[in-house]
Amino acid sequence: MKQLSFIHAADLHLDSPMVGLKYLPADILTRVKESTFTALKRLTAEAILRKVDFVIFAGDLFDGEDRSLRAQSRFRTEMLKLAEHDIPVFVVHGNHDHLNGTWVHLDMPENVHIFSHEVEMKPLETKSGTRSHLYGFSYPERHVFEKKIDDYQKIDGADFHIGILHGNESGREEHGNYAPFSIKDLFEKNFDYWALGHIHKRAVLSENPPIIYPGNLQGRNKKEKGPKGFYHVTLKDTDANLEFVETSDIVWQEATVDASSAENFHQILHLCQMTINSLRKEKIGTLLTLYLENVHLENAKEKKSVNNELLELLLEDEREEKEFVWIVELGIAENVQVDREHLMAEANFYEEMFKTLDDHTDIEETLAPLYDHRLGRKYLENLTNLNQKEIVEQAEKLLISLLYQA
Template sequence: MLKEIEVILLSGMKFIHAADLHLDSPFSGLKDMPSSILKELRESPFKAFQTIINEAISRQVDFIVLSGDLFDGENRSLRTQVRFRTEMEKLQQHQIPAYIIHGNHDHLSGSWITVELPDNVHVFSGQTEVKRFEKIDGTTVHLYGFSYPRRQVRERMIETYIKAEGADYHIGLLHGNLEGNSEHSPYAPFSLKELAAKDFDYWALGHIHKHQVVSEDPLVIYPGNIQGRNRKESGVKGCMLIEFDGDMKRHSFIETSEVIWESETIERSAEGGFDALFKQCKEVIERKGFDGRSFLLELKLDAGDAAGASGEYLEELTRILQEEDQGESFVWVYKIKLIQSIPMNRSNESISPFLAEVSRLASEFDDTEAALAPLYIHPGARRFLDSIEPDEHRELLDDAERWLFHVFEANK
C-alpha cells in the first residue's frame, strides 16, 4: 500500500502556463499622463513577467510554458531580448526549463538581432514538433507545439498535433483561435472537439487576452495576457499554475498585473452641483487607493434624465482629478464619460411611434459586426482598428439610440 502511495506522489507534475506577454508594448494614446506613471505603465508587462519567474522559483515548478506573443512586435529590441534572457537564466539557476512557442506578433520571420538563450530554454520551430521533459523521479512529459513561421497562420495546425506514446503526460501548446470566437483574428483555428480527440492532458492556449477555462475535461485554458494594455483589457491579469497528481488535475490563477484597467459608475442626481460630483469622484479614487495596487480608471457618470455636463466640463473635471497627488501606487483617471439615460419607457405606447421603433430595432439588432464590416475591410482604416468586444457592440447601439432621440427632440 505504501509503495502504491509513493508511486502516485512521484507521478505528480507542477508547471506555470503563461501567454501573450507582449513585452515592449508601447502604450500609446494616453494623453496628459505624468512621465512617472507612463514609465511605470510601459514597464508593467516586464514586471508582470518577473512576477511569473519569481512564482515559478518560489513554487518550485517543474517547468514553465509560454504560449506565444512573448514580444509585442516582430522586430523585438535588443534590450528586451537581453532582459528576457536574464529571467531565463534565473530559471536555469534553479534547474527549471522553459518551453516556448512564438505567435502572430513575434513570429519567426521578423527581423531582429538574435540573442542566444540559455540551455534550459526550448523554442519550438515553425513546424509542429514534440519535446520531452523528464523529472528526476522518472516522470515524463511530451510537449507539442509550433511557432508561427509568419504573421498570419490560417491553416488548421491542430491537425498536425499527433500524440507520441511513451510519456506519462501530454501537453499541447497552441497559439490560436477557438472556433466560434469572432472577436479575434482567426489564426490557427481549432474546435474543442478537435482538442479532445488528441487525448492530451492539457492544452496551454494563447492568443485570447481574456482568462478563460474553455474546458475541464479535457483541461483547456487561455490564461489571458499578463498585463492589460488598454481599456478593453480590463481587470486583473495573470498566469496559470497547473498541477497533475496521477489522474487528478488542478488549476489556479496567479495574479501578475502591475496596473489594472477598470471602470466605475457614479450615479449623479440632477440637483448635485460640481462640489457634490467632485466629492463622489474623490471617494471612488480613495477607495481604489486603499487596495494598494495601481489603477487606470474610467469614471462613468450616470446622470439619469439630466445632462448638465458638456464635453468641456468633463475634460476639465478629468484634469482636476489628474492633478491630485499620486503615491507609489497610483489611481489615474484617464477618462470621464457621461451615461445619459433615454427618458422614455420602451413599453409605453404613448411615446412617438418613431422613437418606439428606434428602441425596438436597437434592442433586437445583433449584427453589429456586419454593419462595421466596411470599416474593417477598408485598406486605410483597418490598420487602426482593434476588434470590437460584445459590451462595445451594445455601447455603440446605446450611443446611436441616444443621439437619434436627441436629434428628434431638438427638431420637434
C-alpha cells in the same frame, strides 16, 4: 505517484507600445510602459518561489515581429534567473512574434526550448523522475489559417502529455481565426493538459482535461480589463489543480457612477471619489474608464463644472499616488432618455438623424479627418481598439442632449 508542477502563461506582448496614453503624467506613463516587463518579473519570481518543474509560454511573447532588443534582453535576463534554478522553459511563437519577422538576434540561455515551425514533441524528465511529452509549433509567418491541430500526435512513453497551441477556438471572433480548433478536436488527442494562447481574456474551456487560455500577463488597453496573470498547474495522475496568479502591475477597469441622487457639484465629486477609492488596489495602479450617469443639475454653473473641471479635480490627487486610480476616460451622460418615437413625432429632423445614425457603417471614413490630423493622431487611441457601435450610441446621446439644450 507521478506529479508535475508548472506555470502556463501566454501573450506577454513584451514592449507593447501602449498607444494613446501619452498624456499620462510621466511617472505613471513610465510604469505603464514598464508593466509588461514587471509582469514577467513577477512570473519568474513566482516560478522560483514555487519551485515549479518548468514554465510554458504559449505564444506572442513579443509584441512586434521585429522583437525589440529591449524586449529580448529583458526576457533573456528573466530566463537566466530561471536557468540558475534549473527551471526549463518551453516556448512557441505566435502570430505577433512569428518566425518570419526580422530582428537583431539575441541568443537565449540553454534552458529555453523553442518549438520549430512544424508540430514537434519535446521530452522532459523532471528531478523526481516524472516524464512529460510537450507538443507544439511556432508560427512560421503571421497568418496561419490551417488547422494545425491535426498534426498533434500522441507519442507514448510519458506520464503526462501536454499540448501547447497558440490558436483560436472556432467561433470566437475577438481575435484572428488562426490555427483554429474545436474543444472536441482537443479531447480526441487524449492529452493531460492543453496550454493555449492567443485569446487575451482568461478562459477555462474544460477542466478535465484542463484546456486553458490564461489570458495575457498584463492588460494593454481598456478592452483588456481586470486582473491578468498566469496559471500554476499541478497534475497528479488524473487530477489537476489550477491556481490563477495575478501578475499585472497596471489593471484596466471600468465603473459607472449613478449621479441621480446628487443635487450639486460637490455631491457628484464625492460619489466619484468614493468609487475611485473602492477600486484602489494594493501595490497596483489602476487605469479607469468612468461613466457618470443621470446627471441632472439645475444650476448651469455647477453643470458646467461637471463637464469642465470634475476630471481635473479627480486626477489631482492621483498624480503622486503609487496605488493610483487614474481616469483615462470620463463619459458623462446627462439624464436624457432617448425616446425615438416621441422625438420623431416632434420634428421630421429627428427621423432623418436616427436614419443617418442607424445606417452609419463606415465610421473610419467619418473620423478620418480627425485621425489624419497631426495632433489628433498623436493622442487618439487606435480606432480598431474602440467599439464602433459604442461610439455611434454615444454620438446619439450627445446630439440629443445638445439639441435639447438649444
